[in-house]
Amino acid sequence: MALIIDNKKLSEGIFLMRVSSDLRPARPGQFVMLRPKGDGLFLSRPISVMDCENGVWTFLYKTVGKGTEAMSELRPGDEIHMFGPMGRGFCEVISSERIRRAVLIGGGMGIAPMYSLAKALRKTGAHVKIHLGFTEEPILRREFADVADELMINVGGYVTDDVKFDGGTVFFACGPTPMMRAAAGKAREAGAEMVVSLESRMACGLGACLGCTIDTTLGSKSVCKDGPCFRYEEVTDLGK
Amino acid sequence: MGNDLLRTEFLGVQMKNPVIAASGTFGFGREYEEFFDPSILGGVSSKGLTLEPSRGNRGIRVWETPMGMLNSIGLENPGVEHFRDHEAKNMRRLGCAVIANLGGHSLEDYVRGAEILNDCDIDILELNISCPNVKSGGMAFGTDPVQAADVTSRVKSVTRHPLMVKLTPNAGDIALVARACEEAGADGLSLINTVLGMAIDVKAERAVFDNVYAGLSGPAVMPIALRMVHQVAKAVSIPVSGLGGIATAEDAIAFIMAGASTVQVGASTFRDPMAMVKIIRGMEEYAVKKGLKNIQDIRGIV
Numbered sequence: 001m002a003l004i005i006d007n008k009k010l011s012e013g014i015f016l017m018r019v020s021s022d023l024r025p026a027r028p029g030q031f032v033m034l035r036p037k038g039d040g041l042f043l044s045r046p047i048s049v050m051d052c053e054n055g056v057w058t059f060l061y062k063t064v065g066k067g068t069e070a071m072s073e074l075r076p077g078d079e080i081h082m083f084g085p086m087g088r089g090f091c092e093v094i095s096s097e098r099i100r101r102a103v104l105i106g107g108g109m110g111i112a113p114m115y116s117l118a119k120a121l122r123k124t125g126a127h128v129k130i131h132l133g134f135t136e137e138p139i140l141r142r143e144f145a146d147v148a149d150e151l152m153i154n155v156g157g158y159v160t161d162d163v164k165f166d167g168g169t170v171f172f173a174c175g176p177t178p179m180m181r182a183a184a185g186k187a188r189e190a191g192a193e194m195v196v197s198l199e200s201r202m203a204c205g206l207g208a209c210l211g212c213t214i215d216t217t218l219g220s221k222s223v224c225k226d227g228p229c230f231r232y233e234e235v236t237d238l239g240k
Numbered sequence: 241m242g243n244d245l246l247r248t249e250f251l252g253v254q255m256k257n258p259v260i261a262a263s264g265t266f267g268f269g270r271e272y273e274e275f276f277d278p279s280i281l282g283g284v285s286s287k288g289l290t291l292e293p294s295r296g297n298r299g300i301r302v303w304e305t306p307m308g309m310l311n312s313i314g315l316e317n318p319g320v321e322h323f324r325d326h327e328a329k330n331m332r333r334l335g336c337a338v339i340a341n342l343g344g345h346s347l348e349d350y351v352r353g354a355e356i357l358n359d360c361d362i363d364i365l366e367l368n369i370s371c372p373n374v375k376s377g378g379m380a381f382g383t384d385p386v387q388a389a390d391v392t393s394r395v396k397s398v399t400r401h402p403l404m405v406k407l408t409p410n411a412g413d414i415a416l417v418a419r420a421c422e423e424a425g426a427d428g429l430s431l432i433n434t435v436l437g438m439a440i441d442v443k444a445e446r447a448v449f450d451n452v453y454a455g456l457s458g459p460a461v462m463p464i465a466l467r468m469v470h471q472v473a474k475a476v477s478i479p480v481s482g483l484g485g486i487a488t489a490e491d492a493i494a495f496i497m498a499g500a501s502t503v504q505v506g507a508s509t510f511r512d513p514m515a516m517v518k519i520i521r522g523m524e525e526y527a528v529k530k531g532l533k534n535i536q537d538i539r540g541i542v
Contacts, residue, residue: 035511042458042511043304066304083275083513203302203309203510208271209264210287210316211302213295220295220316225271 002082004074005056010139014109015072016050019057021082026052028091028117029197029229032084033205034059036070045071046202046224048174049085050112051119057082060112060140086205086224090117090172093195093229099126099170104148105183107133107159107175111140113197117172118147133159133179158182165190173197173232184238194232198223245527246520246535248282250479250502251402251428253337253363255282258535259492259520262483262506263288263341263366263406264313268327269334275513279335280520282502286323286331288343288368291353293319297373299450303439308458308485309507310437312449314373315343320356328360341406342395343368345377350391354399365401367392367426370408370433372455382408382433385420396425404481407431407472409461414468415475422476430481430504431472432465458507459485466498473499473540487515489522499540 002021010016026032026049033044045067051058063069074080090113102121106114111132118128129150132138138153145151152162160182165171171194173183180196187194200212200223207225214221215236221227232238246257261269261278263285269278278284296316303310318327323340331338340362344350350367357365369382369391381387388405396403405421407414409432418429434455439448448454465484473480482500486492487508495503508515527535 039307041304042307042309042507043302044511081512201300201302203311203507204265204271204513206271206274206513208267209302209311209510210296210313211311213301213316215295 002080004076004078004080006076007072007074011137013063014139015061015063017059017061017071017074019059019080019082020055021057022055023082023084026085027089028120029089029113030085030087031228032057032082032086034071035067035081036074037079037081040070041067043203044081044083044205046086046205048112048197050115052116060109062109084205087228088226090195090197090229091120093231094170094193096121096124096126099124101127101169102129103163103169103171104128104130105159105163105171105173105175106130107179108135110175110197111144113174114172115144115147118144122147122149131159131163133175160186165192167191170194177237181238184232187232195229196232196235196238197228198230198235199228200224244534245524245532248502248536250481251364251404253402255337255502256280257282257520257523258496258502259516259523260285260337260339260481260502260504261509261516262504263368265506265509269331272509272513276517281336281516283337283339283363284331284334285339285341285366285504286327287317288315288341288371289317289320289323289353290315290343290345291320291349293317293322297451300448303448303454305437305439305456305458306460308456308460309510310439310449310454310456311434312373312451312454314451315371320353324356324360328362332361337363339364339366339404341366341368343371343374343378345374347391347394349377351394351398354395358398358400362401365395365399365403366430367395367403367405368433370406372408372410372434372436372453373451379408379410382417383411385417388417389420389424392421392424392426402427404428404430406433408433409464409468410436415471418472418476422478426478428479428481429472429476430483432461432468432484435461435464457485459487461485462491466494469495469500470498470542486519487511489519489526492519492523493526493538496535496539497542501536501539
């Protein structure tokens with residue numbers, strides 16, 4: 001059983017929800033399937049794990065439809081259906097052991113998984129620089145500053161404009177498709193290694209329904225099970 | 241669950257219980273292993289197979305609806321030969337009845353696919369003449385009694401497996417199609433496949449799905465499915481597997497009362513990965529409470 005600890009509105013339509021659950025801990029980049037109780041929603045929603053420590057799970061989400069709107073109405077003590085964690089995290093794509101310098105790029109709600117990734121990478125001794133991009137007011141600035149060696153914030157522009165891509169650093173990106181395409185273009189140019197975390201509509205969240213199939217250089221893959229983290233160059237949609 | 245309350249014989253196959261994971265919702269049987277051991281199920285029906293591997297449809301593929309969902313997967317699958325060489329053996333190890341679901345775009349596809357499946361150790365061949373999400377063939381075979389009978393008799397003449405034909409609710413008269421399949425040699429029937437539906441993105445002023453129409457499933461379709469199972473079970477003498485929106489033990493029991501020998505659970509597993517476990521447990525509790533010797537005692541009582 002998962003219970004809401006708190007569900008705070010950070011800015012218009014953006015919420016930070018903490019949930020207590022004894023599910024096995026998530027690795028950075030994994031997601032869970034969440035569904036508020038009741039008959040209002042049929043399917044669960046895949047939501048990226050921002051943080052997961054001692055049974056406390058933190059989720060950052062934006063209200064974009066019926067599911068997230070219902071989620072935003074949850075109050076402390078309310079029950080929520082939650083299963084997971086699901087998928088392949090960032091460090092199952094590139095092992096953290098071989099990362100000395102990492103640059104994490106998050107745009108919009110794509111900043112969420114960068115938080116636990118930054119924490120994990122710094123534990124292994126890597127230097128972590130975080131770039132966050134927002135269209136309007138920045139959120140969680142202090143929280144991200146606490147887990148980064150360097151933090152850069154971009155408001156209203158292209159977060160990727162601030163990022164210097166180079167071959168000796170491992171890059172991680174999560175955000176809207178145009179941001180991901182721009183990052184992929186720059187990584188390709190610089191010959192940099194980069195892991196991206198993708199988003200998709202899902203029904204099952206574990207590779208059974210095939211609702212989230214994407215084209216990759218290795219054939220069809222499920223975002224939920226084979227991802228959501230991929231090497232950017234494998235993802236056909238991130239272009240040549 | 242070590243007793244015989246739910247034990248069911250279906251098309252000559254002994255099953256622990258009448259609960260089958262519906263095609264297209266349970267992969268090849270391993271996807272939900274983290275949640276429960278698939279050997280507790282009566283059976284698993286494979287992802288719909290086609291002669292050639294298929295990438296499936298482009299664009300949005302799943303869409304939530306009031307207590308249900310639309311899907312437009314389009315039979316993404318690795319092909320019958322890949323199934324024969326890989327998944328079939330793995331499915332046999334699941335420890336429950338193995339059903340291979342075969343789709344097709346032409347009569348020849350179905351026949352050739354069935355021939356290839358003769359090389360597999362499966363229990364039942366489920367002939368999918370009801371997929372609404374492929375452009376050619378698929379559902380077209382299931383909406384017309386003459387074509388349904390034709391493909392059934394052709395496949396029956398080549399397959400060595402018990403043949404169950406999966407029917408579409410999008411036929412004019414499903415009982416007519418059911419009788420045609422029975423006369424053509426089907427050993428059993430499963431119904432319903434998804435109901436043809438549609439979603440429009442009002443903001444974008446266009447259809448949500450690239451294929452425009454898609455298949456509706458989930459509790460929203462259950463009353464339709466139940467009515468059709470009731471009609472078909474009365475119209476034929478071969479066993480029927482009922483499906484369409486089953487989410488609880490009570491739903492499953494209703495299908496059996498309507499005349500189904502087995503039930504299949506699909507979309508509800510997406511909502512709750514433990515749905516089938518709860519359904520099996522609930523059916524058993526019901527059988528105990530009602531003092532039934534076997535769950536089949538209530539088959540067709542309505």
